Amino acid sequence: MPTLFYATGACSLAPHIVLEWIGEPYEAVKVQFGSKELLAVNPAGAVPTLREDDGWLLTQAGAILEYLAASHPDAGLSGGDSLRERAEAHRWSAFFTSDLHAAFWPIFTPQRYTTDHSDDAKKAVVESGVKLVQKQLGTLNDHLGERDWILGEGRGTRSVIDAYAFPMIRWAIRMLPGGIDAFPNIQRLHDALAADPAVQKVLADEKAG
């Protein structure tokens, strides 16, 4: 049975949702950032971390999501297995890891992005982070258009990449002035995921955990 180390509402929410979608037994362990327990499984002190029964550890959300999709093909969460479908999945996984997630860092931890620790300097860093997040959300919103899901032909097929989007959309709703009002296609994706019973169960479990 795999074990997922998570923090409530963090990017680890994505693999948590995917484990629930897969529907096989798993354990979810809530940890504090940088805690001894977390450092023992991930030297970066970050979530998510996945541990398999034999002790094998995997970090990095994108890698965990790809691993879960590939190791449970019957769940149909990879976004497709052709060369181009795999490339599209990598493309969007990289977008969430490197473009959208990274754009939130100046908002969450502005002190890491300036040597001037005045409130004004930190406020300026947060404002530039907000602009960058909005730019990346624009890219996602345009890609979505009329689609229901991020990957796949036509209106798309639900995949691990939609789960990857979910925590970041929630951060945007909470942290951006105006939330995601300017991004109606992302709002639609959010609403579809938020209405999913598996997603609701994970949110409740993380809150209670």
Ligand SMILES: N[C@@H](CCC(=O)N[C@@H](CS)C(=O)NCC(=O)O)C(=O)O
């Ligand atoms: N590139 C890593 C980033 C992981 C990461 O930084 N996760 C955040 C939560 S969303 C975290 O654990 N932060 C703890 C910290 O920065 O101390 C991934 O995609 O898994």
